Amino acid sequence: MAKVTFTCSNCGASHSKWAGQCDSCMEWNTLVDQGPLSAGPGKTLGGKRGRTITLTDLATVEEPPARTMAGVAELDRVLGGGLVKASAILVGGDPGIGKSTLLLQAAARFARNRLKVIYISGEEATAQVRMRAQRLDLSESPVILAAETNLRDILTTLDAEKPDLVIIDSIQTMWADHIDAAPGSVSQVRSSAHELTGYAKRKGVAVIMVGHVTKDGQIAGPRVVEHMVDTVLYFEGERNHQFRLLRAVKNRFGPADEIGVFEMTGKGLVEVKNPSALFLSERGKRTPGSAVFAGIEGTRPVLCEFQALVAPSPHGQARRSVVGWDGQRLAMILAVLEARCGIPFTGLDVYLNVAGGMRVTEPAADLAVAAALISAREDTALPSDAVIFGEISLSGALRPVSQAENRLKEAQKLGFCQALAPAAKKLEEIAGITLRPMDDLVQFVEDLFGSR
Ligand code: TYD
Ligand code: MG
Numbered sequence: 001m002a003k004v005t006f007t008c009s010n011c012g013a014s015h016s017k018w019a020g021q022c023d024s025c026m027e028w029n030t031l032v033d034q035g036p037l038s039a040g041p042g043k044t045l046g047g048k049r050g051r052t053i054t055l056t057d058l059a060t061v062e063e064p065p066a067r068t069m070a071g072v073a074e075l076d077r078v079l080g081g082g083l084v085k086a087s088a089i090l091v092g093g094d095p096g097i098g099k100s101t102l103l104l105q106a107a108a109r110f111a112r113n114r115l116k117v118i119y120i121s122g123e124e125a126t127a128q129v130r131m132r133a134q135r136l137d138l139s140e141s142p143v144i145l146a147a148e149t150n151l152r153d154i155l156t157t158l159d160a161e162k163p164d165l166v167i168i169d170s171i172q173t174m175w176a177d178h179i180d181a182a183p184g185s186v187s188q189v190r191s192s193a194h195e196l197t198g199y200a201k202r203k204g205v206a207v208i209m210v211g212h213v214t215k216d217g218q219i220a221g222p223r224v225v226e227h228m229v230d231t232v233l234y235f236e237g238e239r240n241h242q243f244r245l246l247r248a249v250k251n252r253f254g255p256a257d258e259i260g261v262f263e264m265t266g267k268g269l270v271e272v273k274n275p276s277a278l279f280l281s282e283r284g285k286r287t288p289g290s291a292v293f294a295g296i297e298g299t300r301p302v303l304c305e306f307q308a309l310v311a312p313s314p315h316g317q318a319r320r321s322v323v324g325w326d327g328q329r330l331a332m333i334l335a336v337l338e339a340r341c342g343i344p345f346t347g348l349d350v351y352l353n354v355a356g357g358m359r360v361t362e363p364a365a366d367l368a369v370a371a372a373l374i375s376a377r378e379d380t381a382l383p384s385d386a387v388i389f390g391e392i393s394l395s396g397a398l399r400p401v402s403q404a405e406n407r408l409k410e411a412q413k414l415g416f417c418q419a420l421a422p423a424a425k426k427l428e429e430i431a432g433i434t435l436r437p438m439d440d441l442v443q444f445v446e447d448l449f450g451s452r
Contacts, residue, residue, distance in 0.1 A: 070109040074271040080254015092219040093235035108141035115164040122173030170210035189221030241357035258298030276303035289376030293368035294387040294407035301410035308372035324354030340396030364401035366392040398422035
């Protein structure tokens with residue numbers, strides 16, 4: 001007899017025994033009996049034959065999906081070049097970061113470009129949404145508005161209205177009456193997202209869903225929602241900075257990792273056309289601990305500044321504090337600096353920060369982080385006309401990174417004269433910028449801070 005298995009409805013992990021908690025994602029009450037694994041259509045599907053499906057080849061040429069531009073370059077780029085029909089998009093972000101503002105502005109733009117847009121708020125009354133629209137000077141936009149949480153009523157209305165774009169703010173407030181659970185619970189969020197995604201595909205409508213994030217920064221509710229939709233965008237930024245990043249973490253219709261940069265103003269979000277200039281704008285002259293990293297976000301080069309502060313630790317346990325970069329990666333770089341270059345950080349507090357509220361995920365920033373750390377520790381400024389990039393391996397060797405040429409071009413555009421980067425064979429010299437190639441971290445330290 002085939003074995004009965006249990007599957008977690010949140011993360012999909014299989015278990016041989018039932019348990020109250022899934023030991024893979026730690027959710028409670030999510031294990032469901034999946035019945036015996038299929039032994040082929042003969043038994044479990046009742047012995048009935050299905051229809052033969054159509055098989056095709058790879059060479060068939062398909063039309064690229066039709067797209068509608070919002071006319072906001074930062075948004076269109078993150079969507080992969082405009083909004084695609086019949087697509088489901090999830091926009092996650094902290095409460096108060098500006099999701100409703102972004103989507104109301106986007107709704108108005110798409111409506112102006114002759115899409116029929118319905119904005120359904122499950123969180124705010126229509127009066128509140130209207131007030132926001134007034135503040136944004138969008139009261140005259142032909143966006144259709146509703147405040148509702150009942151999914152059955154919403155879908156019935158949408159079937160009658162036949163919109164081109166539907167915005168659901170937020171998926172956690174939706175309530176499907178065939179599920180016996182509170183709104184926001186794992187099963188409600190999953191089935192609401194499932195119904196809305198199904199509706200998008202069936203009717204050829206674009207559906208944008210807002211999702212709240214949990215404390216650890218993930219979209220609240222089941223992970224499977226992210227697998228259901230075509231595109232997952234995160235709207236992020238520090239509350240006390242006015243800059244906001246819209247980041248594609250998954251996109252079936254375009255490149256992932258693409259970012260759009262906005263500034264939150266008194267009149268809503270304004271796009272930032274040249275983020276590098278913005279992230280470097282507060283930079284003073286030649287301060288120790290400051291290093292300019294030439295990064296790539298998606299398809300676009302973005303320069304930003306790493307700031308490090310190293311100070312004797314008054315406590316037994318030295319502090320490691322990071323904003324905008326991965327703490328584990330910082331620990332690794334500190335270990336490599338100590339083991340390969342003989343630069344210890346024991347007994348020293350280390351603070352690392354990416355200026356302007358930017359968050360960097362590329363390992364290509366390793367060398368810039370190392371440079372900022374050594375510069376802070378030695379109290380010696382780095383050359384102010386230099387950008388830095390390169391990945392550091394555990395041996396202390398520097399690894400070349402992708403798109404070096406684009407990084408150099410952006411640096412040159414912003415007036416930098418030299419680049420400190422791993423030696424790369426075919427990298428032709430970009431006009432006006434000198435590449436100082438480095439083989440490993442030891443050579444880098446000697447070159448910049450003299451032999452120690
Ligand atoms: P909101 O879009 O409501 O955030 P979310 O939907 O992600 O919870 O925006 C929240 C903040 O944005 C709020 O604190 C006020 C600020 N804000 C502005 O600064 N300017 C504006 O024009 C608007 C509409 C909001
Ligand atoms: Mg909101």
